[in-house]
Amino acid sequence: MGDAMSTCDVLVVGAGPGGGNAALQCARLGLSTVIIEDHPAIGTPVHCGECISEIACENLNLELPEHVISLRVHGIRVIFPDGTEKCLSEEGYVLEKHLFERWIADEAAEAGASIHLNHKLTSMEKVEESGRFAGWLCDGKGDQFPIRAKVIIDASGVAAVCSKIVRLADEKPLNEMGKVVAGMQYEMLEVPTDGYLDFYIWPKYAEKGYLWMIPKCDGRANVGLVTEDRPRAKKALDEFIDITHFKGLEQVAPPWKEKGNPAFGGTIPISGPFDNTHYDGLMLVGDAAGFTSPLFEGGSHLALKSAVYAAETAAAAIADGDLSEQRLSVYSRLWKDEFPPYDKILRGKNALFDLTDDEMSVMAGCFPDEMGDMGVSGKAMVGLRLLIRHPRLYFKRIVPAMLAFGYSRARYYGW
Ligand SMILES: Cc1cc2nc3c(=O)[nH]c(=O)nc-3n(C[C@H](O)[C@H](O)[C@H](O)COP(=O)(O)OP(=O)(O)OC[C@H]3O[C@@H](n4cnc5c(N)ncnc54)[C@H](O)[C@@H]3O)c2cc1C
Numbered sequence: 499m500g501d502a503m504s505t506c507d508v509l510v511v512g513a514g515p516g517g518g519n520a521a522l523q524c525a526r527l528g529l530s531t532v533i534i535e536d537h538p539a540i541g542t543p544v545h546c547g548e549c550i551s552e553i554a555c556e557n558l559n560l561e562l563p564e565h566v567i568s569l570r571v572h573g574i575r576v577i578f579p580d581g582t583e584k585c586l587s588e589e590g591y592v593l594e595k596h597l598f599e600r601w602i603a604d605e606a607a608e609a610g611a612s613i614h615l616n617h618k619l620t621s622m623e624k625v626e627e628s629g630r631f632a633g634w635l636c637d638g639k640g641d642q643f644p645i646r647a648k649v650i651i652d653a654s655g656v657a658a659v660c661s662k663i664v665r666l667a668d669e670k671p672l673n674e675m676g677k678v679v680a681g682m683q684y685e686m687l688e689v690p691t692d693g694y695l696d697f698y699i700w701p702k703y704a705e706k707g708y709l710w711m712i713p714k715c716d717g718r719a720n721v722g723l724v725t726e727d728r729p730r731a732k733k734a735l736d737e738f739i740d741i742t743h744f745k746g747l748e749q750v751a752p753p754w755k756e757k758g759n760p761a762f763g764g765t766i767p768i769s770g771p772f773d774n775t776h777y778d779g780l781m782l783v784g785d786a787a788g789f790t791s792p793l794f795e796g797g798s799h800l801a802l803k804s805a806v807y808a809a810e811t812a813a814a815a816i817a818d819g820d821l822s823e824q825r826l827s828v829y830s831r832l833w834k835d836e837f838p839p840y841d842k843i844l845r846g847k848n849a850l851f852d853l854t855d856d857e858m859s860v861m862a863g864c865f866p867d868e869m870g871d872m873g874v875s876g877k878a879m880v881g882l883r884l885l886i887r888h889p890r891l892y893f894k895r896i897v898p899a900m901l902a903f904g905y906s907r908a909r910y911y912g913w
Pocket residue numbers: 511512513514515516517534535536537541545546547548549550617618619620653654655656657658659680681682683722762763764765766783784785786790795796797798799801913
C-alpha cells in the first residue's frame with residue numbers, strides 16, 4: 499500500500515460497458531466516484547461481437563455518437579443446419595465497441611468520475627465504525643491504492659474479482675464460479691451483407707453455441723463463434739469459414755490491434771446470475787454477476803442496465819447512511835423484476851440442442867419467415883404445423899425451444 503489513501507463514495511471495478519455506465523450514473527447522481535481498469539486502455543482488447551439493439555439504446559437513454567457506430571443493422575437472421583433462414587427483425591447497431599466503451603468512460607469523467615487505468619483490485623477489507631459496516635478498504639496494483647469506498651460496484655466481467663475475494667462467514671467465496679464458453683472471431687474484408695446479423699445454429703462447428711457474421715462498415719465483418727468445445731474453437735471456426743462463402747476472404751487485424759494473431763475473443767459466463775449479486779457495500783453488475791442472455795450470449799444491454807440499478811441503489815443507500823447487505827438487497831430485487839427468466843430460456847436452449855440437425859431444420863421449416871412478432875396465434879400455428887407434419891417432434895419440447903428464440907429479442911435483453 500502507498501502512504502496516502504484515496505477515498506470515495508463508490509469504487510467501480512472495471513471499465514467495460516457495465517463499469518463505465520455504473521460510474522457515469524453514480525457521478526450524475528452526485529456520488530464521488532472512482533473507476534479503475536486493469537488494462538492500460540479502455541475497451542481493448544475487444545471481446546465482443548459488438549452489436550447492440552435500438553431498443554437497448556432507448557431503454558438506457560443512450561444517444562450514440564456517430565463515431566462509435568460502425569453500421570446500422572436490421573436484426574438477426576438465424577440460419578439452421580440445412581440452410582433454412584428465419585429472421586428476428588429489429589433495428590440495431592454494430593459498434594466500434596472499444597470506441598463505445600471509451601465514449602461512456604469519457605461521459606463518466608465529464609460527469610465527475612475519476613478514471614485510473616493500469617489499476618487492478620486484488621484485496622478488500624471490511625471497515626466498521628461503531629460496530630456497523632462502513633465501507634471497504636481496497637488494495638491492488640496502481641498508485642491510487644489504498645482506496646477506501648463506501649460502496650463497490652464490481653463490473654470486472656468474467657473475472658468476477660469481488661466474488662473471489664470476499665469470503666462469507668463460512669469462509670466460502672461470495673460466489674462459486676460458474677461455467678464459461680469460449681468466443682472468438684476474425685475481422686474479414688469484403689463480406690457481402692444486406693444489413694442483418696447472420697447467426698448460424700450449426701452444432702457440428704459450434705457445440706451448444708452458434709457462429710456469426712456481424713457486418714461492419716466498409717465491407718468489414720466479424721466472423722466468429724461461441725462454443726462449449728473450447729479446445730476446438732479456432733479449428734472449428736476455420737473449418738466453418740472453409741465451407742462457406744467466407745472462404746478466401748481476407749482476414750485482417752482489427753484497427754485497435756497492432757500485432758499478433760488477428761483472432762480475438764474471450765469467455766462468456768453461461769451459468770446464469772450468481773446467487774449473491776449484493777453484499778455489505780457491494781453490488782455485482784454485468785458479466786461479473788453472470789448476466790448474459792442464454793441463447794445468443796449477449797451481455798452488453800444487461801451490463802448497462804444492471805449498472806443503472808446499482809448506481810441508483812448506491813445513491814439511496816449512501817444517502818440513508820445504511821450500506822448493509824439488507825439495504826442493498828433492493829438492487830437484486832430490481833434486476834430480478836426486470837430481467838427475463840434465465841432458467842426458462844436455458845431450458846429452451848437445452849431443448850433446442852437436444853434436437854438433431856435434421857430435427858432442428860424440420861422445426862425451422864414450421865416457423866414463419868419472421869420469428870420476431872409471432873404472438874400467441876403465430877405460436878399456436880407453429881405448434882399445429884408441427885403436430886400435423888411431425889407429431890413425433892411436437893413432443894420433443896419444441897415449444898420451449900421456440901420460446902428461447904422469442905426471448906432472444908432485444909426487449910428481453912437478447913442484444
Ligand atoms: C466473442 C464474444 C462476442 C460477444 N458478442 C456480444 C455482442 O455482440 N453483443 C453483446 O451484447 N454482448 C456480446 N458479448 C458479451 C459482452 O461482451 C459482455 O457481456 C459485456 O462486455 C459485459 O460487460 P461488462 O462491463 O460486464 O464486462 P467486461 O466488458 O468484460 O469489462 C470488465 C472490465 O473489468 C476489467 N477488470 C477485470 N478484473 C479487474 C480487476 N481486478 N481490477 C480492475 N479491472 C478489472 C477488465 O479488464 C475489463 O475491462 C460477447 C462476448 C464475447 C466473448
